[in-house]
Amino acid sequence: MSALKSEETHGYTKIASYPKYQAYLIARKERPVLTKNYFLDKRIALLNYPTSRSGHIIPVQIFTELGLSLEKLDIVYARSHKEMRTLLYSGDVDIISSYWQAEDEALFSTNYRVPISSPVSGSSWYIKLTNRNDDLLCASQSMLLQLSTGQSQNYYKSLNLIPFAHCNVEKTIRS
Structure with a gap:
């Protein structure tokens, strides 16, 4: 608009x-690093909605800026942010791209999240x-x-x- x-x-x-809210890369076992080599051996969950800013648009932009094509990445598409969190918690993926919510602090370390954009307008x-x-x-x-x-x-x-x-x-x- x-x-x-x-x-x-x-x-x-x-x-x-x-x-507004902040978009993050959230990992289970380590702090994500925004480099090309870091993502090459990671399993990444993205939202299966190309209009989602935090779950799809912003991480795809990051990968493109790093010179990574989606075909070279191990991407798992999820139907919701909740499903991505379940995949991360169970160890089925290494990283998700999402917003941070208070409930996440019980499951994930705040040290293992990295902001990937300026705040996103709601x-x-x-x-x-x-x-x-x-x-x-x-x-x-x-x-x-x-x-x-x-x-x-x-x-x-x-x-x-x-x-x-x-x-x-x-x-x-x-x-």
């Missing part, structure tokens, strides 16, 4: 977003209003907030609503 300047050129309005929601439809905007925020509060992971509960003077969504839902 930012690259295309969609807010200005196409009339999209940002209504909510998740906070997902955002936009709405395109051809007319000033304040009821639709407020109802959309209300629905997003309800879905957010029903999530099990704290990160997904931390939805930030963009304040609009005519919407009183946050006070209504969270009180």
